[in-house]
Amino acid sequence: MxxxxxxxxxxxxxxxxxxxxxxxxxxxxxxxxxxxxxxxxxxxxxxxxxAGIILKRVTLLERKKLGLALTVVLLIGMDRHTPERFEEFERRVGELSEVQECYLITGQDADYMLKVAIPDMDAYHVFLLNKITRIPGVSGVHSSFVLRRVIDSTELPLEYC
Missing domain, CATH: 1.10.10.10 (Winged helix-like DNA-binding domain superfamily/Winged helix DNA-binding domain)
Structure with a gap:
């Protein structure tokens, strides 16, 4: 579409x-x-x-000053590729305040990619075990930890418009 x-x-x-x-x-x-x-x-x-070009206006916050020093990128595999499984997963991650972005992806050994903001490794451990792995259908999780933000922008390239 x-x-x-x-x-x-x-x-x-x-x-x-x-x-x-x-x-x-x-x-x-x-x-x-x-x-x-x-x-x-x-x-x-x-x-x-x-026209739906401007969706909303937001205020960007400094994550470290709010105690959210750790950013994690998760690649998540699902056990079955059914609409019901994907709908349930998307509904459940949509309820998690830690999840900033969620993409259904291809080209990886994963079905979803999430970006998560969290205070530290201890909080991530709890988040992973008590929230992500409790979602029905999650069959695998690969975590990558952001060491440094090289580019962190919300601006879209308008030269193509």
Whole structure:
């Protein structure tokens, strides 16, 4: 299933670039940065929201200052490849606050890849044994621990739009 592409112009692209860098900009600040008056700028932002391009605005937090120093990438194998098994797994991991990202993948000896934020190895051990391995169908888990974030961005490349 393919999403219908929405055409955006140079000004829309500039609005998106600015909002990706700082979603907390006021409409006045954003309008100044993109060279519009506030009313047309607000109309464009609303149109981008209605088109489903702007999904939501969030605040990014510094994980280490909140005691979440360990990031783990998990590759998870499932015992059966049935829609019911996958739906149950996805529902259960969706309930885990530690899971930041979950992807159904191919090209690995795994079915899912998760990115998890957690305080330390002890907390990860509890998370793995009491949460992940308790999900029906999980047949294998491979854990990799992030040593350093080389690139950690939420910004999408807009030069392709």
């Amino acid at each position: 393919s999403e219908k592409l929405v055409k955006i112009d140079r000004i829309d692209r500039r609005i998106l670039e600015c909002l990706q860098k700082d979603g907390g900009l006021s409409n006045q600040e954003l309008a100044e940065k993109v060279g519009l008056s506030p009313s047309p700028c607000l109309r464009r932002v609303k149109a981008l929201e209605e």
